Amino acid sequence: MTDHSQNALGIVAGLLEARTGQKLTSDRLWRVGTALSGVLRQNELESLEDLAQRLGKPNQGALAQKVVEALLNNETYFFRDRAMFDQLSNSVLPLLAKRREATKRLSIWSVGCSTGQEAYSVAMLFAELPTRWRGWTIEILGTDVARSVVEAAREGNFSQFQIQRGLGVAQMVSFFEESRTGWRAKENLRKMVRFETHNLLDTPPEPGRFDLVLCRNVLLYFDRATRERAFVRLSTALAPDGLLMLGAGxxxxxxxxxxxxxxxxxxxxxxxVGAPTSGARGALGIGQPLGRVDLTGTR
Structure with a gap:
């Protein structure tokens, strides 16, 4: 690799870290060319060096965002690590329901939601048990730093390949309908989830509010110092007795x-014990209220 190529790679890596906190580690360098090929083609650029030079010019915010989103790993599928979802369904949600029996309200945040399969998987756990959750208000928020995947999650459109990863036939038929390009989440499922663009390293959408936060396979891409910052952000998002669900690794x-x-x-x-109190978290301020869905009558 030439000095020019290394400098260009350094610019791209620096952009990714500045925007997302993610490190472009050596084991990810091999895919940079492939990941950015579409961006180069769309902008009539011949090389990574040309891209770096363009990024150095004024008013290149849109291009920078496309570069960052192309480099992000958006791997996801429905009910990823099924054993964890079984534990969530059989143990954790009943525990949280007991804790929230007085208010009958649960707030859940899926961090790094990608194209939405994780958030929709959580929504299905509730929708499959309408009698159990009748009268409850369930708030599910999915966020990602990449605008393109957030927009895709809102649409709820999935290819045949995506829909078959993690879903059984009964779930597919119950919660999705065939579309021109594959399958789309039915309206009642889409209404259960709200998707927004958000960076984990920023102040949480609703500090101190969430009963359950799912942040899985996101922290793997951070260095230790950035990971510590992320854990602080996650802790300030949780209600005092809330729970955080991490990935298997x-x-x-x-x-x-x-x-x-x-x-x-x-x-x-x-x-x-000794983590910031709910009062300290509340001092950070509360964001706009999430979309709320009462599951009374859900089928």
Whole structure:
């Protein structure tokens, strides 16, 4: 690789880290050319060096955003790590329901939601048990730093390949309908979830509000210092007795002082003793209210 190529790669890597906190580690360098090929073609650029030169010019915000989004790993599928969703359905949601019996309201945040499969999977857990959740208000928010995947999640359109990853036939028929390009989430399912663009390293959408936060396979791309910052943001998003669900290869152990495992090996984590109080989190301010869906009568 020439010095010019290394400099161009450094500019792209710096842009990704500045916008998302993600490091372009050595094991991800091989896919940069492939990931950016579409951006180069759309902008009539011949090389990474040409792209870096264009990014250095004024008023290139839109191009910079396209570069960042092209480099992000948007791998996701329905009910990813099914054992975790079984635990969520069989143990965690009943526990949270018991804690919220007085208000009959649950707020859930899917961080790094990509094209929405995780958030829709959570919504299906509720929709499959309409009698159990009748009279409850369930708030589900999915966020991602990439505008393009957030827009796709809102539409709820999935290819045949996407719809078959993690969904059983009964779920596919119950919650999706065939469309011109594949399958689309039915309106009642789409209404259960709100999608917004948001960076995890920014102030949470509703500090101190969320009973459950899912942040899975996102922290893997951060260095230690950035991961610690992310854990602080996640902790300030949680209600005092809320729970954080991490990916199979992620943990709070040895990574942060504000969160600890709920139980050994469970994949769920809670605020540590001495973490910021709800009053301190509330001082950060509350954002706009989420879209609310009462499941009374859901089929």
């Amino acid at each position: 992620e943990t709070t152990v040895g990574q942060t002082e504000v969160l600890v495992p709920e139980t050994s090996g469970s994949g769920f984590h809670r605020l540590a």
